[in-house]
Amino acid sequence: MASPVTGAGSFVSTLPKYEELKKAAANPAQKEEMGQQAFLTLFTTQLQNQDPLDPVKNEAFVAQLAQFSQLEATTKMADSMSSMASSMQSDRLLAGTSLIGKKVATPNGSAELLEGSNIAGVVSAPNGADKVALEVYDSLGRKVFTQTLGRQAPGDIQVKWEGYNDKGERMPPGRYKVQATVSSFGKVTQVPISTPATVRSVTFNGTTNEMMVEVEGGGSVPLSQIKRVDG
Missing domain, CATH: 2.60.40.4070 (Immunoglobulin-like)
Incomplete structure (x- = not known):
């Protein structure tokens, strides 16, 4: 059985990747990557590398991913509203040309x-x-x-x-x-x-x-x- 120290070390080795993905979530250019796939990647990596004698509590992790999901939903809604407003503007302008x-x-x-x-x-x-x-x-x-x-x-x-x-x-x-x-x-x-x-x-x-x-x-x-x- 793997020692607690080895398991903990493996988990620590995943932290840079976790931090990297968290930063990507805050980067608008990479916002599309922080969706469901990012959640699965982070979650499975954490499970595979945690110390079995001292499991990492997932409450904070899940809360963080919930924020990612909320950000993704808000971004999609904003894009949808922007597209709708642009379409309405075009329709109004087209109707106005009849005058x-x-x-x-x-x-x-x-x-x-x-x-x-x-x-x-x-x-x-x-x-x-x-x-x-x-x-x-x-x-x-x-x-x-x-x-x-x-x-x-x-x-x-x-x-x-x-x-x-x-x-x-x-x-x-x-x-x-x-x-x-x-x-x-x-x-x-x-x-x-x-x-x-x-x-x-x-x-x-x-x-x-x-x-x-x-x-x-x-x-x-x-x-x-x-x-x-x-x-």
Whole structure:
């Protein structure tokens, strides 16, 4: 029968291998090796080389392998979630490309005035308004038109600029910006007005995790802020 000293020495000789495999578990490049095969290798090696008169307690060993198994499961879950997120991003981007070339209502207040046409928009007033003031500016930032609307019920307020300045003169075609100010209970607030614009491109913003829509005339808005899509 092998002496206790010989058996203990054999077990000690396996410690470098055990430590090596433990380090491999902490190395992301070797994480796939620390699975079921690593468990069997370490476990059988320990059993073969332990001192029969003083068996090594396996509680700590099993606990360590449980951590390895948990790490492996967590890594696989993280990889799966990353793959799912990437797939969802691609699907959203593909769906967003269907908007390119279409007219959408965006809350930037900028719109193109065409020959003989007007600019329509929507002002959101969920609490209603005692008064709504509209202002129109040309591409140089000059105010060309003002209009005041009376009391408005809660909800979306449909507004329209016919394309004339305060003197009743027809304004030339081009890009104009419409702004709205809502007065309610003595409080005056500038609110966004949704105006039509043509979509030029769609991109994904990784920082905010949102689809961004770029429209003609410059500017990008989150897809979630698009109020209406026209064919």
